[in-house]
Structure formats: structure tokens, C-alpha cells
Amino acid sequence: MQEEGLSITTQDPASGTIVGALGGDVVTTSVRRQADGSVVVQFASKPARDPALLDRISRSYDRRMGR
Known part of the structure; x- marks a missing residue:
């Protein structure tokens, strides 16, 4: 999450x-x-002002986990 600026x-x-x-x-x-x-x-967010945020966090997590 911090990698995506949170x-x-x-x-x-x-x-x-x-x-x-x-x-x-x-x-x-x-x-x-x-x-x-x-x-x-x-990962959950509501309401999402940035609809792509959860996707970016998920992709960062997958990268970190070697997926």
C-alpha cells in the first residue's frame, strides 16, 4: 500500500x-x-475516488509476492 502512495x-x-x-x-x-x-x-475501498487504486495495490502485492 505504501508503494502506491498510501x-x-x-x-x-x-x-x-x-x-x-x-x-x-x-x-x-x-x-x-x-x-x-x-x-x-x-483489498477493499469505498467509496473509491480513484477506481484504479485497488488494481494498482493488487498488482504491487502480486509483484512483491513474485507472481
Whole structure:
């Protein structure tokens, strides 16, 4: 999220939640471990002033994860 210019406002490792803001947009990232040990990462924003923001964050995440 920081790579895309967001300021991180909340980080809660216990709940797996990260919240960041950029130009009026607020993005929430949720990191959840599933029963099989895999991890699900979800990005959400509402309302999105920049509709491409979530896509850019997702692509940055994929690059960082080597995908």
C-alpha cells in the first residue's frame, strides 16, 4: 500500500487488518489464514475516488509476492 502512495493509518496484526489513505480514498486490507494453512489477502475501498487504486495495490502485492 505504501508503494502506491498510501499513508498507513492502522496496523493490527492480531486481526490481520491494515488501513491506509490516499487523496480521500481509504483502503482496508484483510489478511486471513484459512484452515488449510493458505492465506487470503483482500483489498477493499469505498467509496473509491480513484477506481484504479485497488488494481494498482493488487498488482504491487502480486509483484512483491513474485507472481
